Amino acid sequence: MSMPRGTTDAPGRLMRELDWNLLRTFVVLAEAGSVTGAAEKLRLKQPTVSAALKRLEDRLDKRLIERRPGHFRLTEAGELLYREAVEIQGSILRLSTLMREVTDEVQGHVKIAVASHVVCPLFDATLAEFHANHPKATLSIDVMTSRDALAAVTAKAATLAICLVRQRNPRLEYLRLYREFFGFYCGPPHRLFGRRDITQKDLAGLPTVSFETDRLHDVLRPVTLMRAEAELGERIVGQSSHLEEVRRMIIAGLGVGPLPVHVVRRDVEDGLLWPLPPHDRRPAIDVHVVWNPHARMNRAEEAMLSGIKERIERTPIEERTYA
Known part of the structure; x- marks a missing residue:
């Protein structure tokens, strides 16, 4: 016509x-x-x-x-x-890789964007199983902010992201990987370190160290509310987007700061950090696996995503909650 x-x-x-x-x-x-x-x-x-x-x-x-x-x-x-x-652009960059991977054996490269210091046994088990089943496949794990990790998945520059999520993009898919709880800590130089008689009132007005996302409109909003409830000082003397650096500043005595309880348990046992109140109202933060359903994945990427989805689906959230 x-x-x-x-x-x-x-x-x-x-x-x-x-x-x-x-x-x-x-x-x-x-x-x-x-x-x-x-x-x-x-x-x-x-x-x-x-x-x-x-x-x-x-x-x-x-x-x-x-x-x-x-x-x-x-x-x-x-x-x-x-x-x-x-x-x-992301699709074009992947074409040559996809063409090289036409073979009977699963191979190819999986790129994972991970927020700072993800501690998750389920994720570790997925990596171990993936390598055992597909020894010719390769992996790279890039540590970045949650915002950058989501941007990498959106641009098809990463296979999947493991990060915090504030606002969901309808173009992406999300699964909760695990739940962690945050508490306040101080380091050996701090005047509260080692004291067992501390109450929440003792935190009022103290200088703080925290994450760049510790804001009311960002992913660590529950931590911001806990900081406000404890009446900690409004002035944050040290900030970072990486957990390791927030931990470093707290241990160095710059101020009181929030950290995931299960991540720093060993530091508490080793005498590097001291837990502070509140001990019974710690905020829960969810960490997600995020991927782009519009990305053309190679066989290794498909196997990795399938493996982590299967583990999440067969593991109750109670077993993926780290208190």
Whole structure:
């Protein structure tokens, strides 16, 4: 059937004429926040980057970036294109790996993005079983903030993430891996260390150390509320996105700080940390496995995801709760 006069096959024309290099340049430009920064990353001249943006806007017939001196912002169309282009980029990067893995034996690489200091026997058992069943497959585990771990999964740059979740992205899938509880601790130099007569009132006004996500609108909101209830000082003297560094500052005596109870149990036994009240109202924090159902996974990735999902489904949450 012929198309009505005056109309064109816009989607088909876009598919034929759109150059992937233009999309790649746009992704770098959006992430760099300036033409100068994008040109440096791409090792191109600034006029070349500006011309690429102009060609892309002409092809799409949409303004993608609002630019003027001191102002750089993606338009609504630009935000939409950036999200889609990041996913396309992730799919293209995976093509060569997928083609190499056409074989009878499960092999391939699994990249896992993990929040700082995940301590979970169920996850460890999954890794052991995976390696025993698929010795030719390889693994890499990158430690990063929960926000970055989720971004890596969204961009198809990681197979799965193990992290805290504040707000769910409808494009991703989530399963609770385990539940942990946070308590307050101090280190040997602190004046409360070793005291057994401490009450919650003794914490009022004390300097604190905490995580960057210890805020009312972020993933450690329950910890923020516990800190407020204990009337700890509002001034946080030390912050980090990594548990190991928060632990380091607490042990060094910078201030009182929150840590997962099961993670630092050995430190308490070794005399490096001292638990503080409240002991009976510790907030629960859930750690999730997150993956992108739109990502094309290799066989090793499918095996890893299947293994961890099966273990979660057959293990009651009580056995995945670390008090």
